[in-house]
Amino acid sequence: MAREFTSVGVVGLGTMGAGIVEVFARNGIDVVAVEISAAAVERGRATLTGSTDRAVAKGKLAEADRDALLARVDWQVGLDALHSVDLVIEAVPEHLDLKQRIFAELDRVCKPEAILATNTSSLSVTEISVATTRPNQVIGIHFFNPAPVMKLVEVVRTVVTSADVVADVEALCERLGKVDVTISDRAGFIANALLFGYLNHAVSMFESRYATREDIDAAMKLGCGLPMGPLALMDLIGLDTAYEILDTMYRRGGRDRRHAPVPLIKQMVTAGLLGRKSGRGFYTYERPGSPVVVPDEHTPVTTGAALADGARAIAKVGVVGSGTMATGIIEVFAKAGYEVISVTRGAEKSAKVCEAVKTSLNKGVVRGKLSEEDRDAALGRVTWSATLDHLADVDLVVEAVIEELSVKKALFASLDEICKPGVVLATTTSSLPVIDVAMATQRPADVIGLHFFNPAPIMPLVEIVQTIRTSAETSATARAVCAALGKTGVVCGDRSGFIVNALLFPYLNDAVKMLEASYSTADDIDYAMKLGCGYPMGPFELLDVVGLDVSLAIQRELYLELREPGFAPAPLLEHLVTAGYLGRKSGRGFRDHTKR
Secondary structure (H helix, E strand, C coil): CCCCCCEEEEECCHHHHHHHHHHHHCCCCCEEECCCCCCHHHHHHHHHHHHHHCCCCCHCHHHHHHHHHHHHHEEECCCHHHHCCCCCEECCCCHHHHHHHHHHHHHHCCCCCCCECCCCCCCCCCHHCCCCHHHHHHHHHHEEECCCCEEEEEECCCCCCCCHHHHHHHHHHCCCCCCEEECCCCCCCCCHHHHHHHHHHHHHHHCCCCHCCCCCCCCHHHHHHCCHHHHHHHHHHHHHHHHHHHHHHHHHCCCCHHHCCCCHHHHHHHCCCCCCHCCEEEEEECCCCCCCCCCCCCCCCCHHHHHHHHCCCCCEEECCCCCCHHHHHHHHHHHHCCEEEEECCCCHHHHHHHHHHHHHHHHHHHHHHHHHCHHHHHHHCCCEEHHHHHHHHEEEEECCCEEEEEEEEHHHHHHHHHCCCCEEEEEEECCCCHHHCCCCCCCCCHHHEEEEECCCCCCCCCEEEEEECCCCCCCHHHHHHHHCCCCEEEEEEECCCCHHHHHHHHHHHHHHHHHHHCCHHHHHHHHHHHHHCCCCHHHHHHHHCCCCHHHHHHHHHHHHHHHHHHHHHHHHHHHHHHCCCCHHCCCCCCCCCCCC
């Protein structure tokens, strides 16, 4: 039987500490809330009162329950007040020497059987534990912010943590209504180890001016369904906190260069640009602590007139290809009022594409998202063809054929001969170099990447990929077309992975490496990222959906171009692909889908 915790102590009453106090008090546990001074105690009390008052206002907490919750909290100055509690959780700033001093004092103050826990998100629980004479009773209990809302808790055991202590804490998490994942003491644990490599990479992308802050954030929100873009998330976390976590992970985690903090982060911290809490970080906020972003000198002009400035007029669009992506792009352009010429290899393929477009449009009518008149008008705008010569008078061509460079180059060479001067030639490639395609023509200034996401009629993002030869006029035209389609166009350079895949797939690869090292299970890693970071899918769910072969191919391209050792594909991913375990499409990947 797990022990029953009747009273707990919380040391440190900042945002996280006050949230942890609320979690325990909400669940009927008496809490001794401790700070270093009376003023700090009052700030913690105000944080808790504000949180519970908001919950009452939203109808999520009854007034009587709020009053009972607040009555369970005993606010105190100094650690001596914790002499009789069953468990203490420390939630002070992420400095090892500070935590060690606190644990040494807790060891002196607390009763012998009390469990001592740290909420650290990156420091070594083992190094904290050795400051006490009871390291077997020290454990990590890492809540996520905001603690009352986030369901995940990482339970971090050291090599000497007692099995009974682990079991007691796991049972406590269940009582609190949390989902716990139990792991060993490693830099970053699960969530931060996967999250902060991705965040650091995004900052590097911004630092090198590969894309704007708005485009990087929009790409990851709209392309991956993430709750926040990486740079906005850095501002929320605090750049000083992010720097400390990255620096700790770099030093403790094998000195992987991808965890070495990007120089820009340290520069911004030194300049006092800490994110929301200081009122300015990657973005500028209404005031310190406010979530409201206000325009600053880096805010782009996004009016329709500005987007169209310098753009060519586009009325007729050619779409080459017969796959799912081509079908979706035809629908998108036709619904937006463009005249479309669909070109496939043969009448049979044209008939299949036509049928697929009709089926999709009919679904829109059934779901009430499209009128019958609009469906008929969209179909009436499409001409079905099996010859490239019919693209002689279009204004824009979008290529959506197989991802083989030789095929695309041959197609663009043909388009170069057929299409009139001034036509924008776009490729939907998600991984190949656009410049290689452009140089197959005599008009590389007119070639650009338009990377739609699947399914194109639903996904709101398009990556607009400029090569070093793409003209400003071509780029302006692409931006204006995306706006006319109701899509968000994000502009980036012609580099492997563009924005989304370049940030997404190294994160997925890191998750595979974590599983390969037997640090945690696929289920727990997926839980950690969904419940701790708000991701719509865990990394292994997503890999099985995307296809392990596709994921491996993209990761190989990133590694070959960037030559970053940390980007080398995980051997486990290569072995699964070799074995034919490709994910859902083959029935088995990281999970067996034949039994579902």
